[in-house]
Amino acid sequence: MIVSIASGKGGTGKTTVAVNMALSLKDTQLLDCDVEEPNAHLLLNPKINETRSVYVPVPRVNEELCDHCGKCSEFCERNAFFVSSEKILFFPELCNSCGGCVIVCPRKAITEEKRKIGTIKTGIARNVDLVYGELEVGEPMAVPIIREVKKHIESHKTTIIDSPPGTSCPVIESVYESDFCILVTEPTPFGLHDLKITVQVMEEMKVPCGVVVNRAGIGDRKLYDYCKDEGVSILLEIPFQRRIAELYSRGVPFSLEMPEWRTKFQTLFEEIKKRVNK
Amino acid sequence: MENQISDALRRNKEAGEQVKQVTVLSGKGGTGKTTLTASFAALASNIVVADCDVDAPDLHLLLQPQIMETQEFRGFKLAVIDKTKCIECGLCRDACRFDAIKDVFEVDTVLCEGCGVCVVVCPEKAIDLKERISGYAFISRTRYGTMSHARLKPSEATSGKLVTLVRQNASRIAEKENCELVLIDGPPGIGCPVIAAVTGVDVGLVVTEPTMSGIHDLERALQLLNHFHIQPLVCINMYDINRRNTEKIVQSCHENGVEVCGKIPFDPIVTEAMVAGKTIIEYSPQSAVSRGMETVWKGVLSALKK
Numbered sequence: 001m002i003v004s005i006a007s008g009k010g011g012t013g014k015t016t017v018a019v020n021m022a023l024s025l026k027d028t029q030l031l032d033c034d035v036e037e038p039n040a041h042l043l044l045n046p047k048i049n050e051t052r053s054v055y056v057p058v059p060r061v062n063e064e065l066c067d068h069c070g071k072c073s074e075f076c077e078r079n080a081f082f083v084s085s086e087k088i089l090f091f092p093e094l095c096n097s098c099g100g101c102v103i104v105c106p107r108k109a110i111t112e113e114k115r116k117i118g119t120i121k122t123g124i125a126r127n128v129d130l131v132y133g134e135l136e137v138g139e140p141m142a143v144p145i146i147r148e149v150k151k152h153i154e155s156h157k158t159t160i161i162d163s164p165p166g167t168s169c170p171v172i173e174s175v176y177e178s179d180f181c182i183l184v185t186e187p188t189p190f191g192l193h194d195l196k197i198t199v200q201v202m203e204e205m206k207v208p209c210g211v212v213v214n215r216a217g218i219g220d221r222k223l224y225d226y227c228k229d230e231g232v233s234i235l236l237e238i239p240f241q242r243r244i245a246e247l248y249s250r251g252v253p254f255s256l257e258m259p260e261w262r263t264k265f266q267t268l269f270e271e272i273k274k275r276v277n278k
Numbered sequence: 279m280e281n282q283i284s285d286a287l288r289r290n291k292e293a294g295e296q297v298k299q300v301t302v303l304s305g306k307g308g309t310g311k312t313t314l315t316a317s318f319a320a321l322a323s324n325i326v327v328a329d330c331d332v333d334a335p336d337l338h339l340l341l342q343p344q345i346m347e348t349q350e351f352r353g354f355k356l357a358v359i360d361k362t363k364c365i366e367c368g369l370c371r372d373a374c375r376f377d378a379i380k381d382v383f384e385v386d387t388v389l390c391e392g393c394g395v396c397v398v399v400c401p402e403k404a405i406d407l408k409e410r411i412s413g414y415a416f417i418s419r420t421r422y423g424t425m426s427h428a429r430l431k432p433s434e435a436t437s438g439k440l441v442t443l444v445r446q447n448a449s450r451i452a453e454k455e456n457c458e459l460v461l462i463d464g465p466p467g468i469g470c471p472v473i474a475a476v477t478g479v480d481v482g483l484v485v486t487e488p489t490m491s492g493i494h495d496l497e498r499a500l501q502l503l504n505h506f507h508i509q510p511l512v513c514i515n516m517y518d519i520n521r522r523n524t525e526k527i528v529q530s531c532h533e534n535g536v537e538v539c540g541k542i543p544f545d546p547i548v549t550e551a552m553v554a555g556k557t558i559i560e561y562s563p564q565s566a567v568s569r570g571m572e573t574v575w576k577g578v579l580s581a582l583k584k
Contacts, residue, residue: 008334010307010466015491036467037305037498039491077354077394077407093473098375098393137498138505140438140470165307165466166333169435172388189552190312194334200432205388218546220553249520251490 002159003272004033004178004207008194010165012184013214013238016248018162019043020255022128024265029157032132033174034164035118035145043253046123046130054133054148055114056097056141061088065109072101072110093140118145122152129157142170150174158269167194167201175202179276181209182235188219192226199232208275212268215240236268297452298582299445299460299479301330305495305502307466309485310515313548313558315463316340317571318578319422320559326457327420328448329427330441330475331465332413340557343418343425349447351428351440353412354392357385363404370396370405391435415443417451424451438470445475459582468502481581482508483539483574487516488523496527500536510536511581513574516544539577542570 005018015032019040022030032040059072066088073081080094081101092115102110117139122131131152133145142164150173153159163174175181183198185191195211202209211227216237227234238244247254255261302311302318312329316337319327329337357378359370364383371379374396378389385396397405413430426448428440448460464475476482482503486496496512503510512531517524524541531538543566551561559568 009336010304010309010334012308034467036469036472037491037495039306039494042490042494075394075398077392096391096393098391098395099373100393100395100398103373103395103398135469137468137501138473140473142467142469166437166471167432168333168430168437168471170467170469171333172433172435176388188549189339189555190336193336193339197334197432204433218549245519248491249487249489249523 001273001276002153002161002178003180003182004161004163004175005182005184006163006171006175006198007165007184008167008198009185009190012186012191014165014184015039015043015162016214016254017182017184017212018160019253020261021265021269022160023126023253023255024262025158025269026127027157028127028160029129029131029152029154030160030162031149031152032130032162033146033149034162035133035135035142035149036164038132038134040162041130041132042251044125044128044130046125048121048123050122052120053116054118054120054145055116056144057099057112058092058095058097058115059090059101059110060113061090062109062111063088065107067107069106071104071106075100075104096141097144117141120145120148143173146170146173167197171201172205175205175207178207180272181207182212183209184212184214185223186215186219187213187221187223189222191219192223195223196226199230210235210272210275213237235271236264297449297457297460299462300481300483300578300582301462301464301476301479302483302485303464303472303476303499304466304485305468305499306486306491309487309492311485312336312340312463313552314485314515314571314574315461316557317559317568318461318575320557321572321575322422322459322461324457325423325459325461326448326452326455327423327425328444328460328462329425330444330462330471332428332430332437332440332444332471333465335427335429337463338427340552340555341420341422341425342555343416343420343427345416345418347417349415350411351413351415351443352409353439354435355407355409356387356392357390357394357396358406358408359383359385360404360406363402365402367401369399369401373399388433413440415440415447417447423457424455426451437465438474441465441471441474468498472502476503476508477506479508481511481578483511483513483578485513485515486527488514488520488527493523493527500534509581509584511577512536512538513540513542513577514538515542517541518543537577537581539581540570540574542567542574
């Protein structure tokens with residue numbers, strides 16, 4: 001079963017929920033798909049077994065063969081080519097590696113070479129297999145790395161996916177084909193506003209979802225009214241406690257120090273299982 | 279000759295009067311970017327505010343903009359297969375690198391990146407790229423001046439492109455209204471939308487928090503600014519949650535020649551202000567949080583003069 005953890009707003013506690021849930025279950029793998037700012041490893045301190053580079057194909061123009069016909073730039077929806085009568089320029093950061101320019105070039109002047117955009121690390125921490133990606137600083141495209149991270153999904157295990165914040169392509173790629181998505185939010189106007197958008201994304205992707213309220217007790221009650229009115233289930237509440245915040249600041253998963261929470265995360269997972277099997 | 283001189287003069291004048299730009303970023307989400315940006319808007323005068331977190335924009339919740347102008351935003355296109363022409367040869371499926379052509383020869387709208395490879399390889403000309411509205415950009419009036427913002431439709435791609443549009447709108451208004459500064463609320467992360475939000479700005483203010491994740495993400499955000507040759511500034515929000523980590527951040531910034539321009543304490547009053555739909559500067563001007571934010575803002579202004 002694949003359970004992903006998402007939230008429109010950043011810093012609501014996705015990684016906290018993902019890590020503590022993974023630590024509370026058996027046979028779990030945790031895939032950290034927030035490849036722009038991966039954090040799960042900071043809480044888990046895994047022993048890294050393997051480090052691998054991620055490459056994407058990018059075009060390389062043979063200037064001797066190129067006659068500046070402009071077919072590549074005409075084709076490229078990302079505007080990664082600029083062609084004038086005497087020169088051709090390629091902007092790799094705009095390229096999404098579709099390979100179309102190679103196909104449309106009538107003089108076969110374009111071939112592909114690989115370019116490193118990030119790294120995948122796999123390791124083990126306690127009972128959890130961890131896989132995480134890291135986008136190279138300055139590289140814009142997170143999605144190809146997320147795809148690589150997700151190739152590590154093992155169907156006989158419980159897979160927990162920690163998604164990046166937001167509602168656009170990296171989130172979609174992370175949550176795609178999940179059996180269930182936990183939406184982590186906080187009971188504040190920002191939390192509620194971004195939750196509403198994320199619920200719409202899940203509806204569009206047809207992924208069933210439920211809410212975990214983090215920092216319960218702060219803010220107001222509007223989040224609860226919304227969930228009730230829209231029929232969105234609240235699966236768990238994590239209260240705002242100085243102790244939890246302080247453990248997090250030191251990089252300690254709070255369920256390790258507060259073992260009663262392991263049972264709560266197990267119950268949360270059982271509830272999700274029931275919903276998925278329905 | 280006269281023309282050349284007046285041209286040079288005009289260029290000089292333009293350079294001197296060029297609108298400055300500051301982006302508030304963080305790497306890690308939830309460190310307080312939007313709360314700070316809104317407070318800066320309250321403290322500043324003669325600025326245009328731009329909310330460049332187009333995935334999950336929140337600034338409007340504090341600034342309550344009145345929309346004056348709405349623009350349709352067209353992002354990437356989407357492939358559409360004409361079933362009456364399709365002979366199911368499978369060439370498109372083989373050529374698509376995003377696995378977006380399903381076995382039944384329909385386009386998976388989630389996976390399609392609108393690149394057009396399928397259009398090129400289809401022998402029957404059965405596939406077209408169709409434009410679609412991916413979101414909206416707005417120009418609005420707020421009690422602190424004009425605001426440029428946007429809303430990406432849920433689950434759309436191309437947030438980087440929309441960020442660029444929001445910034446273009448902001449710069450255009452700033453010039454028209456003779457504003458001195460564009461204040462940009464950035465998205466979390468370090469990828470495409472963040473790059474679009476920081477390229478070419480004068481100062482990048484990184485808001486961090488004294489947690490292990492905050493420290494890790496601050497480092498990557500600073501590397502990003504360095505990569506694009508942008509002057510960095512750091513402020514530590516909720517610094518008293520873990521004073522030892524705060525010390526570490528100050529120390530490491532000092533060693534790397536990065537200025538820490540202020541520290542803001544943790545206070546539930548920030549959430550109260552948010553619930554009230556106000557900036558903390560309006561809600562509780564005398565609070566330690568407000569004073570901390572004033573110090574940070576002064577730091578930003580003096581960095582801009584450098």
